[in-house]
Amino acid sequence: MKYFLLLFCGLTFLATGAAAQDNFCGISNTSFKAGESITFKVFYNLGSVFVGAGEATFTSKLEKYNGKDAYHVVGEGRTYRTYDWIFKVRDKYESYIDTATMLPMRFIRNVSEGGHTIYNNVGFNRESNTATSTNGTFKVPNCIQDVISAIYYARNIDFSKYKPEDKIPFTMFLDDEVYNIYIRYLGKEEVATRYGTFRAIKFKPLLIKGTIFEGGEQMTVWVSDDGNKIPLRVDSPISVGSIKVDMINYSNLRHAMSSLVKKR
Numbered sequence: 001m002k003y004f005l006l007l008f009c010g011l012t013f014l015a016t017g018a019a020a021q022d023n024f025c026g027i028s029n030t031s032f033k034a035g036e037s038i039t040f041k042v043f044y045n046l047g048s049v050f051v052g053a054g055e056a057t058f059t060s061k062l063e064k065y066n067g068k069d070a071y072h073v074v075g076e077g078r079t080y081r082t083y084d085w086i087f088k089v090r091d092k093y094e095s096y097i098d099t100a101t102m103l104p105m106r107f108i109r110n111v112s113e114g115g116h117t118i119y120n121n122v123g124f125n126r127e128s129n130t131a132t133s134t135n136g137t138f139k140v141p142n143c144i145q146d147v148i149s150a151i152y153y154a155r156n157i158d159f160s161k162y163k164p165e166d167k168i169p170f171t172m173f174l175d176d177e178v179y180n181i182y183i184r185y186l187g188k189e190e191v192a193t194r195y196g197t198f199r200a201i202k203f204k205p206l207l208i209k210g211t212i213f214e215g216g217e218q219m220t221v222w223v224s225d226d227g228n229k230i231p232l233r234v235d236s237p238i239s240v241g242s243i244k245v246d247m248i249n250y251s252n253l254r255h256a257m258s259s260l261v262k263k264r
Contacts, residue, residue, distance in 0.1 A: 025101075025103075025142060025143035026101045026102070026103070026143075027102050027153060027156050027157075028102070028156065029071075029099065029102055029152075029156055030156055030227065030254075031152075031155040031156050031227060031228055031229050031254060031255075032060060032152060032155060032228065032253070032254050033060075033252065033253075033254040034060055034061055034062035034071065035060065035061070035062075035251075035252040036058075036059070036060050036250075036251070036252045036253060036254065037057065037058070037059045037060075037249075037250065037251045037252060038057070038058045038230055038231075038247060038249070038250045039055060039056070039057045039247070039248050039249040039250070040055065040056045040057075040058075040231070040245050040246065040247055040248065041054075041055050041194070041245070041246055041248045042054045042055070042056070042243055042244075042245045043243065043244045043245070043246070044242075044243055045242040045243065045244070050244055052080065053079055053080060053083050054077060054078055054079040054080055054083065054089060055077070055078065055080070055248075056075060056076060056077035056078075056091075057075070057076055058073065058074070058075045058148075058151075059073070059074050060072065060073045060074075060152075062099070063096070065096040065105050065106065066105065068098055068099075068100070068105070069098075069099040069100070070096040070097055070098060070099060070105060071095075071096070071097040071099060071152070072094065072095075072096055073094070073095045073097060073148050073149070073152060074092065074093070074094050075091075075092070075093040075094075075148055075151075076091065076092050076093075077089060077091040078090050078091070087113070087114045088112070088113075088114060088115070089111075089112070089113050089114070090111070090112045090113075091110075091111040091112070091113065092108075092109075092110045092111065093107075093108070093109055093110075093111075093147055093148050094106075094107070094108040094110075094148070095107050095108075095146050095147075095148035095149045095152075097148075097149045097152060102149070102152070102153055102156065103124070103126070103143060103144075103145070103149065104124055104144075104145060104146045104148075104149040105123070105124055106121070106122065106123050106124070107120075107121075107122040107124075107146035107147070107148065107149070107173075108120070108121050108122070109121075109122075109147075109174075119134065120133050120134050120135070120175070120176075121133065121134050122134075122146065122173065124140070124144065124146075124173075129141065129142065129144075131144065131173050133176055135176055136176070138173075138176055138177075138178075140171075140173055140178055141171055141178065143170070143171065144171050144172070144173050144178065145170060145171065145172050145173070146172065146173055146174065147172065147174055150170065150172050150181075151231075153170065154170075154183070154229075155223070155228070155229040155230070156229070157229075159185060159201050162185045163185075164185060164186055164187040165184065165185070165186070166184070166185045167182045167183070167184050167185075168182055168183050168184075168185060168203075169181065169182040170182070181205070182205075183203045183204065183205045183221075184203055184204045184205075185201075185202075185203050186202040186203050186204060186220075187201075187202055188200065188201055188202065188225055189202055189222075190261060191222040191232060191233055193232055193233050193246045193247065194246045194248060194264065195232075195246060195247055195248055195249075195263065195264060196260055196261070196262055196263035196264050197260075197261040197262045198222070198224055198225070198232050198259045198260055198261060199224075199225040199226075199259040199261060200222035200223060200224060200225050200232055200233075200259065201222065201223050201224075201225050201229065202220065202221070202222050203220075203221055203223075204218075204219060204220055204221070205219055205221065218236055218237050219234065219235070219236035220234070220235045220236070221233070221234050222234075224257065224259040224260075225259045226255060226256070226257060226258045226259040227254065227255030227256075227258075228253050228254060228255050228257065230247060230250060230253070231245075231247060232246070232247050233245065233246055233247070
């Protein structure tokens with residue numbers, strides 16, 4: 001289950017020939033604050049039944065990094081112990097995000113999936129446009145994001161500027177490679193989740209064909225249509241079956257959850 005934690009945020013990556021635009025370089029944060037915590041539950045489809053297989057939690061703190069104010073965002077994902085014998089996952093991703101620019105300064109990936117471990121520690125140098133990881137130094141474009149910073153960056157997109165079917169591109173650095181990625185905005189609708197019914201913003205990220213994904217615009221994501229723009233639901237087919245990810249708990253949001261129509 002490669003990139004297990006990414007399932008919870010509904011963001012993944014696409015290698016394309018075209019360069020992503022820097023339209024949102026230096027975007028301001030209006031969607032979250034230090035102290036926020038969001039928990040998600042992932043369900044795996046066994047025939048006609050969705051079974052809970054794991055959880056992920058994203059938290060943010062305000063800290064100093066190299067003398068600058070930074071959001072220290074941590075995403076942790078794990079399978080439930082009853083499923084560990086099938087495929088044990090213990091993933092941890094960290095990002096130190098410059099509060100002034102919303103660009104990452106450091107990214108740490110420390111994952112264990114099915115006995116396979118990966119550790120990578122990446123520092124971003126904006127002056128030289130380089131990323132120095134555990135494995136070497138790599139040239140990167142302006143406004144490069146990491147996996148975690150990209151999620152929080154995307155939460156600050158002003159979707160009112162777009163029409164359904166518009167593509168919103170940006171660039172991500174992962175596994176010592178630069179990916180040009182985008183999400184396709186689909187509009188707004190209500191979505192019923194295990195937490196409740198919400199007014200939501202809907203979009204599709206274009207997926208790379210890989211270990212569990214078939215590639216193409218197979219994944220659908222809903223985020224709250226309010227100032228927080230937190231992920232509410234992710235649906236995606238995988239190589240065997242499908243998954244569904246729901247937000248199940250939150251605390252210390254920056255704005256009221258005004259998109260909530262009815263709580264279950």
